[in-house]
Amino acid sequence: xxxxxxxxxxxxxxxxxxxxxxxxxxxxxxxxxxxxxxxxxxxxxxxxxxxxxxxxxxxxxxxxxxxxxxxxxxxxxxxxxxxxxxxxxxxxxxxxxxxxxxxxxxxxxxxxxxxxxxxxxxxxxxxxxxxxxxxxxxxxxxxxxxxxxxxxxx
Amino acid sequence: xxxxxxxxxxxxxxxxxxxxxxxxxxxxxxxxxxxxxxxxxxxxxxxxxxxxxxxxxxxxxxxxxxxxxxxxxxxxxxxxxxxxxxxxxxxxxxxxxxxxxxxxxxxxxxxxxxxxxxxxxxxxxxxxxxxxxxxxxxxxxxxxxxxxxxxxxx
Numbered sequence: 001x002x003x004x005x006x007x008x009x010x011x012x013x014x015x016x017x018x019x020x021x022x023x024x025x026x027x028x029x030x031x032x033x034x035x036x037x038x039x040x041x042x043x044x045x046x047x048x049x050x051x052x053x054x055x056x057x058x059x060x061x062x063x064x065x066x067x068x069x070x071x072x073x074x075x076x077x078x079x080x081x082x083x084x085x086x087x088x089x090x091x092x093x094x095x096x097x098x099x100x101x102x103x104x105x106x107x108x109x110x111x112x113x114x115x116x117x118x119x120x121x122x123x124x125x126x127x128x129x130x131x132x133x134x135x136x137x138x139x140x141x142x143x144x145x146x147x148x149x150x151x152x153x154x
Numbered sequence: 155x156x157x158x159x160x161x162x163x164x165x166x167x168x169x170x171x172x173x174x175x176x177x178x179x180x181x182x183x184x185x186x187x188x189x190x191x192x193x194x195x196x197x198x199x200x201x202x203x204x205x206x207x208x209x210x211x212x213x214x215x216x217x218x219x220x221x222x223x224x225x226x227x228x229x230x231x232x233x234x235x236x237x238x239x240x241x242x243x244x245x246x247x248x249x250x251x252x253x254x255x256x257x258x259x260x261x262x263x264x265x266x267x268x269x270x271x272x273x274x275x276x277x278x279x280x281x282x283x284x285x286x287x288x289x290x291x292x293x294x295x296x297x298x299x300x301x302x303x304x305x306x307x308x
Binding site: 033036037038039040042053060061062065066067069070073077078082083084085086087088089090091092093094143 | 187190191192193194196207214215216217219220221223224227231232236237238239240241242243244245246247248297
């Protein structure tokens with residue numbers, strides 16, 4: 001039985017829903033991220049953002065995804081036997097994310113199974129739902145992550 | 155006929171495939187991005203990455219998506235009547251992206267149609283394919299973007 005990490009494939013249970021943490025959206029960081037990766041006016045220019053359909057500065061959708069990735073890392077990935085992810089489905093930017101918002105992410109385990117080709121590891125499919133401080137959904141996405149099994153011999 | 159921007163909904167033609175630009179992956183930036191958003195050892199720690207299943211430092215998948223977003227911005231979005239995107243489908247991180255790699259992105263227009271509810275705008279569905287300098291696919295994803303029409307009265 002391996003105990004190098006806190007979390008292995010066996011620790012994910014289908015149907016479980018957990019709060020994986022919160023982050024406050026920082027205006028300087030919104031502008032900094034978008035200036036490098038997504039310099040559309042409503043992400044980088046406060047005056048232009050005021051005049052846009054969004055009525056003010058909003059975070060790049062990719063920045064929101066990245067902030068949620070950090071919550072995943074801190075809540076379970078960094079102390080896990082993670083082997084990475086092949087991809088993500090159904091990324092939905094449902095509402096604008098604004099500086100000062102507090103985002104809280106919830107993870108629901110949708111499916112777990114042992115890899116057919118590599119029985120030392122398992123597959124975990126999760127749904128991530130991200131709400132702001134008004135309990136409004138701002139982002140949903142789902143995806144697969146691979147983890148080593150704690151007890152591959154069982 | 156509006157000419158405020160270079161690109162409106164009418165300028166996207168189903169079936170067209172275009173090179174939307176290239177970017178060289180910078181090691182310092184790989185570590186910087188991942189340190190903030192995805193601090194898994196194989197993204198931030200060269201020695202740990204050497205010992206990992208990846209055999210060396212690799213970019214966060216979200217960083218790769220963000221780099222492609224910048225190519226979209228520079229090649230067409232910033233001088234367009236873009237109204238943003240509701241989401242992305244089928245993000246596939248197919249191969250590791252490493253410092254020093256040159257990534258080139260291709261966009262194929264899969265579908266265009268006028269919005270049924272808001273006839274001043276149109277919907278463009280695209281597939282993005284990203285290759286490295288060995289012509290290996292490293293990332294694919296698809297998604298919808300909204301654009302104002304140049305001639306909404308037609």
